[in-house]
Amino acid sequence: MESSLFFLVAVIAGGLFLLWMILYFIPIGLWFQALVSDVKISLLQLVLMRWRKVPPTIIVRAMIEGKKAGLELYRDLLEAHYLAGGHVAQVVHALVSASKANIDLTFQIATAVDLAGRDVFEAVQMSVNPKVINTPPVAAVAKDGIQLIAKARVTVRANIRQLVGGAGEETILARVGEGIVSSIGSAASHKEVLENPDSISKVVLSKGLDSGTAFEILSIDIADIDIGKNIGAELQTDQAEADLKIAQAKAEERRAMAVATEHEMKALAQEMRARVIEAEAEVPRAMAEAFRSGNLGIMDYYKMKNIEADTQMRESIAKPNDKKNNQK
Template sequence: MLLAPSSVFAADLFAADSTVVPTAAMQLPLAANGAFYAALIAIGTLVFLIFVAVMGFFLLRYGKLWVQAYMSVADVSLPSLIRMHFTKVNPNVIVQAKVMSAQAGLDIGRKAGISTRRLEAHYLAGGNVMNIIHAIIAAARAEIPLDFDQAAAIDLAGRDVLDAVQTSVYPKVIDCPDPSRSGKTTLSAITKNGIELRVRARVTVRTNLEQLIGGATEDTVIARVGEAIISSIGSAETHFKVLENPDMITRVVLDRGLDAQTAFEIVSIDIADIDVGENIGARLQSDQAEADTRVAQAEAESRRAEAVAQEQQMRAMVASNKAHLVLAEAEVPKAMAEAFRAGRISAPNGSAI
């Protein structure tokens, strides 16, 4: 601080002659400077105490987490923990995720690795941070390519990324048809000779992480496999061929590439059971014969009705003709009488009657 001219002058006087007694005018600037310095010291002390109190609060609250991250070389600084406090991010989750990543040997670099900022962003976006860290570690152990961005995208899309990785490592078996979805336990297909076959298949699939986002789900896979099985059985000449070689169905189905644009890759399709059902062809022929019989009966009844109607029409015509005949016979006596009166009829001897 710069001293006032009067204070500098007074200080010089004191230095020149210590016997000089300061006057009242000289004591006023000295008192003002002392009060100013005291106020500055008080303010500085208060600010320092507030800073110490705030830092003490954060140290007490997050000191254990910071020490854990530091000892694990997880690259989580104390300012980052303080920032999480104000951004409403759970620091326990972030620190645990960074510690697990560091101990698993994953890249936790701040530029391209699993950084604290990226974990905070995924947490604020509503993602499951621990789930994707477990998935990335499991994928790394199984030598499956899966980076943080891909795992985060799958998680935010609503898919269980950890279950997807586990399904990639340990394939999943799907029943076709699935009783829990369709309520049916077998697929019904008919060969060319009309015999019904009831088939139950098992489809082994594993997750295709590259097509997990936007890929079709299990329902599509089940529908495609069921359609292919029914089609392959329908192309068989007899049911004996299918019973002798059930693998002909699986070969045809696998060759169709049914896992295209789906979230799964079909590993194998196995026929678990085949039962012979009804003779649908014979039943259909019987039903067709019965229908043809009914049609023939209806046509015969129609012709009979037409014949009866024609017979009645002929009888009516006979009756009408008889009536005309009676009328004509009634006119004969009248004509004869008229002829007698007119003299047009004579007796056999030549005389008029």
């Protein structure tokens, strides 16, 4: 009794498993759903999708969505896109949205955008509803040396044709920032920029900053402008401090050269005094040599001494008169 009950349970379980396997590999319900939706796909193709590791549900639902939206989608192309790693549902959503918005988007472009890593459905939505990008604060200096800090709002629309290979939002922000810096830098005074901030938008828009990007710039609006530092005055102050340091260094150099020259002159004076003393020391030797050689007699020596004494006496007599003259 127990063995027959166990056998019955095993047969029922095996039958259920076999039925599940049959329904899994032969999705009759999905085939009937496609049939009533006027999507032509055979039951054999659904079975082969299972063997090709392609979920039939994704392909069938994509074809039904396209059929109801009036689009002609091909099973082979959808399978190929799925096997290539694409998002079939996102591509079909994007095609339906583009068709309703009268946007020229082909299946080849949509799949290429999807395989490039971009969200093609979001791109279509951005083409219908433009996106506003806020730029970070951009600092620039006018010709009068006053720094201005500007913030802008960039309204962009996705360019479907440029989504593959086109630059992203970072490039747009960088180009807009560069245009703001160039526009402010070319202004003669910061007051001109504050009075006419729309002049920045006109200059930036005229440069065609959206070329080569995945977006089309619709407008650039200056949201806020603040006055920053007086860069010109700071540069002049720094230059004056640098000139002062250079002048001080040159003055110190001249002072050091003057001190060195003074020391050289003192050394030269000492050298000349030494030479005089050396020359005076040679006089007694010369006189002694003259006595020995007979060129100088004793009377000549006394005459010379008398002349020296007479000279000293005259100098001593003349000095008091000089002092009196100086006092007067």
